[in-house]
Amino acid sequence: MFAYIAKKLALLVLLLLGITFITFSIVKLLPGDPASGLIGQHADPEDIKRINHALGVDKPFITQFMGYVTLLAHGDLGRSYYTNRDVLTEIMRKLPNTIYLAAAAMSIAIVGGLALGFAAGLRKGSTADKLCSALSLTGLSLPVFWSGLVLIIVFSLKLRLLPPSGTGGARFVILPAVALSLPVLASIARITRSSAIETLSMPFVRVLRAKGMKTWRINYIHLLKSILIPLVTVIGLDFASFLNGAVLTETVFGWDGIGRFTVDGILKRDYPVILGCIITGTFIFVVVNTLVDLSYQLVDPRVRIVKR
Incomplete structure (x- = not known):
């Protein structure tokens, strides 16, 4: 290792x-x-x-x-042409906001995706299956900036329940997290559904049922274990992309994170900011991808990292 x-x-x-x-x-x-x-x-x-x-x-x-x-x-990303502030310091100041948004969005995506996927996969061909599949396809099709604007119009301007923009606690993070989570939620739901349908048709499931094992144990323990590898892959890669900065989401909702910082740098031709954000994003993506590779051994002991 x-x-x-x-x-x-x-x-x-x-x-x-x-x-x-x-x-x-x-x-x-x-x-x-x-x-x-x-x-x-x-x-x-x-x-x-x-x-x-x-x-x-x-x-x-x-x-x-x-x-x-x-x-x-020398570990220096330079200084901003506009503010003369150290770029690395600015990135470290904004990164916690991006991590907070990414964690909230991924939590929504995992819970919602697993719920929709299991609801569809355990009742193949039913009305619930068709409804969940339609919702998943819709989530994949909607652009993030469009769904974000719709959420602002409905929950901020019409219902006046949540703030339309800004960086802060739970009330500020709900709308951007929901908008950011929709495509990933849909991907997790589709993977969960297809994996559940495939796993339920395998011989070991029939053996477990013949031995009298309860249905809930089969569905939510053995079935979940068998679909963890593809789920971990999707979750890891999407979470890494979130940490790189959700450019559209942070811009639409005025969230003070890495993505918005990158856009400001591009618009102002602030070369040190652009380069610093991209290099930081590359580093985060590789680190998260490595952690995902290592986690395969914990998820499935049959997966081993061998010397080449």
Whole structure:
């Protein structure tokens, strides 16, 4: 296992370098420049040129890239062009908000997805099955920004039950968490349904029933164990994407997290912010993906990480 983790860490370094180079190249291809965003496009060209020189964005590409890699090697993500604040410090300040939103959304998705999936899978072909399948398909089809706006109109503007935007406690997180959870909830429901139908047709289930085991034990213990691998995969990957920053959800609901921070950086051509957020997101995704791989051994002892 330690060899596997060491291999993952080595690949992480190479991946971060590759992602940094690709992102740095794309950022430099964006139209406009930081100075124009800072003082306006109609400012004196000499002032724009002077600010770009001070920021170092007029240097050759390879010089800028190697300078940024040197900063990364020292654990520094640079400073924002607009606020002059340390980017890593800002990310660490906003990351707990994103984790809070991601945890709330994933909790809703897991509970709702398992409930819908089991309701459909245990009653294949019934009205409940058709209804749950229709709800799952709807959840996958709805864009997050659209469902978020609908939730704001209904529960904030019409019913006045919850705040439409902002960052805070339970009252603020409910609407963005629900909007963010819908696609994942639908995915979990569909996987649970198909896995339940497949598992119930296996011989070991008939053996358990013949031995007189109670139906609830078969359905909610043995059946659940058999579908944990695909569920853990979906939950892990989606949770990692949530931690990278739910861009649309955080923007629509004014949630002060990594996703909104990234969008602000793109709109302002704030290169250190854009690069810092993407590198942080890549690191989080690889770490979570590694934890998911390791969890397979706990979920199913038949899965072993072998030396290659």
